[in-house]
Amino acid sequence: MSQSYNRGLIEDFSRWREFEAGMWAWIFHKFTGWVLIGYLFTHIAVLSTAIPASGAETAVLQAGNDVYTQTIVSLEGLLLVRILEVGLLAVAVFHMLNGARLLLVDLGVGLESQDKSFYASLILTGAITVASVPTFIAGAF
Amino acid sequence: MSTQIPKQTEKADETAAETETDAPSKGDERRAEKRRRADERRRQRETEEAERAAADENTVELRVFRYDPDVEGKQEPRFDTFHVPFTKGMTVLDALMYARDSYDSSLTFRHSCRQAVCGSDAMFVNGGQKLACKTQIDELEEPIRVEPLPHAEVTKDLVVDMEHFYDQMEAVEPYFQTNEYPDGELEEQRQTRENREKIKMSTRCIWCSACMSSCNIAAGDNEYLGPAAINKAYRFAMDEREGEDVKQKRLEIIEQEHGVWRCQTQFSCTEVCPKDIPLTEHIQELKREAVKNNLKFW
Amino acid sequence: MYEHDVVVVGAGGAGLRAAIAAQEEGADVAIVSKLHPVRSHTGAAEGGINAALRDADSWEDHAYDTMKGSDYLGDAPAVEALCKESPEEVIQLEHWGMPFSREEDGRVSQRPFGGLSFPRTTYAGAETGHQMLHTMYEQVVKRGITVYDEWHVMDLVVTDEDDPADRTCHGVVAYDIQRGEVDGFRASGGVILATGGMGQVFDHTTNAVANTGDGVAMAYRAGVPMEDMEFIQFHPTTLPSTGVLISEGVRGEGGILYNENGERFMFEHGYANNDGELASRDVVSRAELTEVNEGRGIEDEYVHLDMRHLGEERILDRLENILHLAEDFEGADGLTEPMPVKPGQHYAMGGIETNEHGETAIAGLYAAGECACVSVHGGNRLGGNALPELIVFGKRAGHHAAGKEMGEAEIPTGKRGEWEPAEYEFEVDVGAVGDRGPAAADGGAVAADAEGLMEAEIERARERVEDLLTRKGRNHAEIRSAVQETMTANVNVFREEEGLKQSLSDLREAREAYTEVAVSDPSRTFNTDLIHTMETRNVLDIAEALAMGALARREFRGAHWRKERQERDDENWLKHTLVSWNDGEPELWYKPAILEGEAKTYEPKVRSY
């Protein structure tokens, strides 16, 4: 493995000062990707409650008293879950936008403005997240 | 003033104290004494420098990484402070040379051409990979911190071991290969202006290793060819004088396990390259070239 | 100890070409270099490589231009070899993939250069040297030639017969910079010196910090004469703080030189009423220095080169790289302010005396490239003639050392041909200080065979390193700057009797100081303090020979200008200066320039363009 001498905490930390756009983008993309795959597993786990639910009576289903609907409703009733969902949206939106940026980079499009497109992804992510807060929080109180 | 000094002295005292408790050998004592004196000298020098600095407004403060596996008192990495009189047009390399020639002749760094063609003096200046000779002092924030290239083994002070970088550069068969030469005795191979233009930037690499040092992937995977070597491969793969079969071979080289696919388009290589080589662009073009080439046979 | 057939010292253009050539001849070659090959200063060359490639051109024309440019101090057999072989060598480079600039039809481009009667300077953008160096290193990698990089060669291993002509070179001793060990490289076929320029003799130079003329000094101490050392080319427009070259192109496009009072001195002070800024390099350099010396320099150091009036568009179009150079290395913006410039040492025409096969006076010792003096440049080098010299004579030396049959050389080396002693009496002592100590080419006395000689020399080198590391004394840096200062003040573009004498006595002082030199860094790892200290000794030896030659030559020829006699004196001075070390007692002597070539005899003519 690569070697480097310990240059003390402050010195190490200062390396981050000159992290360029591309590197931040890489780190964020990594982070968001991991969150997304992690979520995919939980998501499917939660959704699988639909399997026992499908055995329920039609009336129960209609009343929304089945396991699946109950689970979802109780989860969605928690403010924390709602907030996490906003977070998830932010993560997903960033990963999508930056992913689109990376696809363009792979096609050799806009390499000179790679830093600008990264900043644009960040700003757009922020805007979309903020704009969707009302929809996401609706009904939580 | 330098923050390391008190710490260093403490250290020396500590060792001295230690040796006292467990029956000091004469050698230990002598060494401790020597170290103490060396510290003393350095402190004195730094005070003098600081005074000079105070007297003359126009100095720059340099904090330089020091390490030497062979010299007692330098085995533990530390930073030394130098105050160098500023002159217009001064580069980081000029400042280092001044510090070496006037204050401490053991200050070690590679340098030769002083004009950004030999690639000896890539270092980590204020948190970025820079060629010291091509970096103007007045564009930097003070104090200027100078460290050896990250992600490489430090040999001494600002000198890092370049062997690994050279190995990677040489791993891509970095030499021209072709099967056909023109017939006439004094006949050159023809090359279009467009083609020469296409490879022009890639031929400017001076092997400084700044890109390699800045790439996180290269830091994590020692076998990754790295941006400079891939760029070298690009220089040949895109040279139309080499012919199709050789190009196939070139693509196989760059497609290997630790080749182009490792690149995560971090762009930091492109950002730091002192020769402005569009490294990421070249790497990406090779990836596409490889995919295209393989799709043909699908 | 390492053993090879051929050991090449230096990995610039000349060294790499020599190694490839020797390998082509089947020899086991090793390159020993204090820098990694791609760090060599050949990489700094911008302009191009002269070669008569086109039908309308001929090697004879190239030879004629070169002879004229040399102010008739070139040796015709060498000049003709250069011009005849450079076309095939350039094509060879092209076949090795060197990315030359191209014409519309796909052939390599050539451009006009000063002093050439045909546009025959083949180039690769403004980075010809870089491309050439890298292309050749690629070939070295391809061939798997062994490279010992970051090994500083300290001295040659040479037997110690009284007459240098009887001596033999068996190898070199070198210091491994990384590991701090001394070891030997034995060469059964030959040692080829290709250590490049000696710009560090002056304090302001376009040369690299590593260009300390080591090879020249080593050969000199071993008994090989140094030839034409006084001929140093100065470039008029280099950046003051770094010595980075600002190409002649700026003046070519219409750039103007101003002094502190804003006067266009080339005209206003009558240095060159016709050509102004475009007068030849030496004229402009002298004009600039006169301005500074008479108090009209800026900060008493430099003058201004102004190109702002050319307009941003034209500057960006034709001189863009100049903008970058001024910005990166001087912090000056050429678009909004004038650029500071001053003359700087650029090239050494002289060096180790060799014949056209690269052989020196000592058997088994060769030299090629800027450290050698074949001589093709004579009193003045034409732009674009150094790079072909590297490949042509690098190749020749490599072939010869590897045993290729090349016939009798026409240029005699050492005192084998016609020669005459100098009549000049030096007032100051020159040469080794105090008791002469063991001769440089000692060791022969203690060992009968090459093996034993190598061992003895390695041991001596170890002791020397040990001594430098452990003793107490002065730092070499002061001594080196003392040398550089006096050389720049007195042996610069202006050379007057008094100044030259002054330089010799200053050098004497520096030599004496050097006897007390010590290295303060005790480290065994990458001890650059030690390397620089050893280099400073070489700088001293060279500076002295240079000043001696300059003092004795009372005429104005090529780059050598003397106040006492400001014209060429063919009657008395159509001859090469040689300085022999003689185990510590330098001797100055002369040998005639060879003007009879194969094509014709080059009759000295007035050098005017």
Next chain:
Amino acid sequence: MAQRYSSFDKGGRMWLLQRVTAAFLLVVLAFHFFLLHFVHHADEVSFLMSAGRMETLSYYSLMVLFLLTATFHGVNGVYNALVNQGLTGTKRTVIKWTLVAASVVLVLQGIRTANAWAGIPLY
């Protein structure tokens, strides 16, 4: 040429697949979010609504494909990230197969869930 076929480096194929799935996911994930958070609100979700959608074949197949691509893309992404950090040897083989196993479980479970909604008795 058969040789060339087999020498199509795995790295290259995976790299390409990662991009292709990304392009696909870009569209489908946007659609997914839009449908389930903006058209229908999260707190209104119920089994029957989901079932209603799943019963259409095109929606069902889109979702299964979504699951497959997302799993591949995500797991391959994680694997790449680890490999880039210098994962080698046995460790690498172990992790690789663990990831493959996890993906299989994830995909099976997902399909079972989808089937539950779609009323396909295969769960």
